[in-house]
Amino acid sequence: MNITKEQIDDLNAVVKVAITKDDYQEKVDTILKDYKKQANIPGFRKGHVPMGLIKKQYGKSVLVDEVNKLLQDNLNKYLTEEKLDVLGNPLPKQQDNFDWDKENFDFEFELGLAPDFDVNLKSKKAITHYKIIADKKMVDEQVERLQKQYGKLVNKQEVGKKDEVTGTFKNEAEEIDQKTTLELSKIKSKKALDSLVGKKPGDTVSLKTKGLFKEDYLLPSALGIDKEKAEKLNIEVDFTIEEVNEREPAPLDQELFDKLFGKDNVKSEKELKERIKEDSEKQFEQQSDQKLLNDVTENFIDTVKFDLPSEFLRKWIQMTGEKPLTEEEAKAEYEKSEKGLRYQLIEGKIIQENNLQVQFDELKEFAKGFIKSQMAQYGQLNPAEEELDNIAARVMGNQDEVKRLSEQLMSQKLLNLYKEKANLKTKEVTYENFVKEVYG
Structure with missing residues (x-):
């Protein structure tokens, strides 16, 4: 077997592999002998099928398998020994007149080679490294949240602006029937807030879903619907109040700290x-x-x-995907992946150096x-x-x-x-x- 490399340019090369009969024949003969021992062909006793018939029936497929194994193993070994840094995998060149009936075979593979480049970790322009601090406002707000979270609920008979109101949302047309607890501090709509404040358990108010909450993510769970439906919803829903509670903040004492x-x-x-x-x-x-x-x-x-061997990479993407791509599809796929490939090469060099x-x-x-x-x-x-x-x-x-x-x-x-x-x-x-x- 003879393997040679033809350098096309800095980013492209062709590897030529010449395989002779001596490279594969012994292995092919061994496999065919095993086939002969095991073959079950009508008219012949097991193990007594003529070798000529075995070769006729299995010879070509065994030859193809063994040559391909030999080719793959030695090509990979060559790339490793020659320390060739290839992108993607070697692509076999099309041979229109290839003949498996010959004894010697010649194969050619296109290679896309990784570029040579330098990476300077210290860029000319300084990169911002943010140091995020928790300011007094944030800390105070977190203290308030913790006091509220660990505080106790005090039952009330009338809704106040900072209360928690438990009730049921209903809208027959949209099949909404959901019990939930509203924190009035999270209500955005002033009209909705005014409708709720002063009401008592048993009262029903009509609320507009659009812009009801300060945070949009609260609406789906409050109404018991999915996010997609909530995004488009702009209706009136009835809310029947069942219970009103005021959350009394926990005192800042040792019990809370513990x-x-x-x-x-x-x-x-x-x-x-x-x-x-x-x-x-x-x-x-x-x-x-x-x-x-x-x-x-x-x-x-x-x-x-x-530079990258872009033409080779587009061809590689076109030929090696799960399904064949057109040239336009392969080009689009390459353009999407080029940025990631560039950083992969840069990162690899940084890791190595x-x-x-x-x-x-x-x-x-x-x-x-x-x-x-x-x-x-x-x-x-x-x-x-x-x-x-x-x-x-x-x-x-x-x-x-x-x-x-x-x-x-x-x-x-x-x-x-x-x-x-x-x-x-x-x-x-x-x-x-x-x-x-x-x-x-």
Whole structure:
């Protein structure tokens, strides 16, 4: 067997594979002999079918299979040994006059080669790294929410502006019949609010669905309908009041502090606010880090310039998908995926040049940290190390989970690298201003 490479340009090459009879014949003969031993053909005893008949019946298919296996194995070996960084997979060139009845075969494969380029982690223009702070307004609002959440309900006989009203929404035409509890502080419509205030259990008021709540997501659950229907709904619904309650805020005392953070971990209102501020800003770090990762990624895509073997890649997309694509479809698909491919190449180079690796032990510890945070959401704040090890072992036995966690850990390593070496400028903002600035 002989394999040679013809370099077309920096991004394209053709690999030629010449296979002779000596490369495959011994293997083909061995397989045909096995067929002869096992063949059941009418008129012949098992194991006594003439080899000529075996060759006639199975010879061509065995030859094709073995040549293709030989071709694939040796082509992959060649690409590895020659350290050829290919994009996609080798594409076989069409041969109109190919003849399987010959003894020697020649094959050609087109290759799309990865470009050579440099990545400078320190960009000319500084990238904003947001430090999101929990300001006094946010902390005070969170304290109020906690007081309300842990407060007690006091039954009333008349609706006030800040009360919770339990009742049933009805509209026969739209088949709405849903019992719900309304927090009047979440009602947006002044007309609806005026209709409710002063009413008593047993009273029925008519409310317009359009613009009823400050947040649109509240309407579907209040009426017991799906989101799509709620978005288009603009009708009058009857609301019959059944119960009125005022939520009396919980006092800022040790009982509340212990409920929130465990016994004696917080001992004053000042410490409560400091803890809320600290916990909130830790949560904000995830959003800030994701924003930084996105911005650094976009910056690399915009500033790291290199060509791709685009014609080869369009052809590869056209020929290797689940179903054949037209040239126009393949071009459109390539244009959609080009940006992602560029960053994949850039990221791969950064990982290689900075020797970033995911080791098994650190992946296991990362998995345990992830499991621990998940358990904390369900109130299990101090799981035993043995329990964490057992759960982590089950997770590490799932290849899909291992892949997902490996990608997350590598993203964390890249993020740490960017924080250390990229050209960043820190900008301190409140969460409200962060949302305005980032999401508009």
